[in-house]
Amino acid sequence: MASIFTHPLIGLAGGKLLPIEHRGKRFWVLSILCPLIPDLDSIGFFLGIPYEHVLGHRGFTHSVVFALALGALAVIIFFRSAHIPSKLSIMLIAYFSAITLSHGVLDALTNGGHGVAFFSPIIETRYFFPFRPIEVSPMSATEFFGKRGYHVLLNEIIWVWTPLALIVFANAKAKLFLKRSCLLYTSD
Numbered sequence: 001m002a003s004i005f006t007h008p009l010i011g012l013a014g015g016k017l018l019p020i021e022h023r024g025k026r027f028w029v030l031s032i033l034c035p036l037i038p039d040l041d042s043i044g045f046f047l048g049i050p051y052e053h054v055l056g057h058r059g060f061t062h063s064v065v066f067a068l069a070l071g072a073l074a075v076i077i078f079f080r081s082a083h084i085p086s087k088l089s090i091m092l093i094a095y096f097s098a099i100t101l102s103h104g105v106l107d108a109l110t111n112g113g114h115g116v117a118f119f120s121p122i123i124e125t126r127y128f129f130p131f132r133p134i135e136v137s138p139m140s141a142t143e144f145f146g147k148r149g150y151h152v153l154l155n156e157i158i159w160v161w162t163p164l165a166l167i168v169f170a171n172a173k174a175k176l177f178l179k180r181s182c183l184l185y186t187s188d
Contacts, residue, residue: 001058001113002106003137003144006156007035010102013164017171018095020088026078034070034096038062038103042139051114054121058113062104063120071097106160112136133159 011031015023038061049056060066074096075082075089082089104116108129113136115126135155138144144152 001039001137001139002103002110002134002160003149003152003156004036004039005153006160007039007103007106008032009161009164010106011035011099013168014095014099014102016168018091020091030074030078030096031099034074034100035103037070037100038066045139052126054117054124058104058107058115058126059117059124060120062107062116063118064101065119065121067097067101067104068093070100071095106134108132109159110134110136 008031011034012028015028015031039057041055041059041061042057044053044056045051051057054060071093075092076084079089079092082092104118107113108116108118108127109132110128111132111134115128117124117126119125133155135152137152138148143149
């Protein structure tokens with residue numbers, strides 16, 4: 001899996017890209033939590049659930065079905081004013097689903113584990129992407145806050161953090177350019 005620091009960055013970056021006016025505390029808290037929630041399945045290690053089980057690590061909670069359900073649930077519970085179906089509610093469901101699914105995508109880009117069950121519960125096959133540049137994060141805090149964790153974070157800075165920062169920066173510059181262009185155009 002990618003580290004506990006990297007998964008929420010997807011939500012934070014995605015939230016900056018989403019074209020909605022008001023993004024309050026609930027929005028940002030959910031933007032951090034939704035990409036983290038799939039790893040709640042790691043509790044299964046302590047409950048004796050095998051890794052390969054549907055409820056094992058990188059199983060159902062890393063699937064498209066789970067991401068869609070969590071996205072819809074987040075909007076139904078926390079954004080009641082975004083009447084369903086409306087353009088805003090559909091955009092928020094798609095957003096929260098996408099950032100939740102990003103967890104499995106990042107995990108499928110790592111060099112460890114048994115793959116991701118993207119199509120669970122229908123298909124239990126676990127998948128990796130052919131290109132797997134991200135170092136798998138250690139699960140123990142002792143290992144993570146040691147030399148191995150340091151190398152994992154450096155790897156994630158190269159492969160995830162830097163591209164995200166560039167995308168957010170480019171988006172902000174594009175918005176500024178368009179805003180200035182529109183102001184210049186309308187002032188004539």
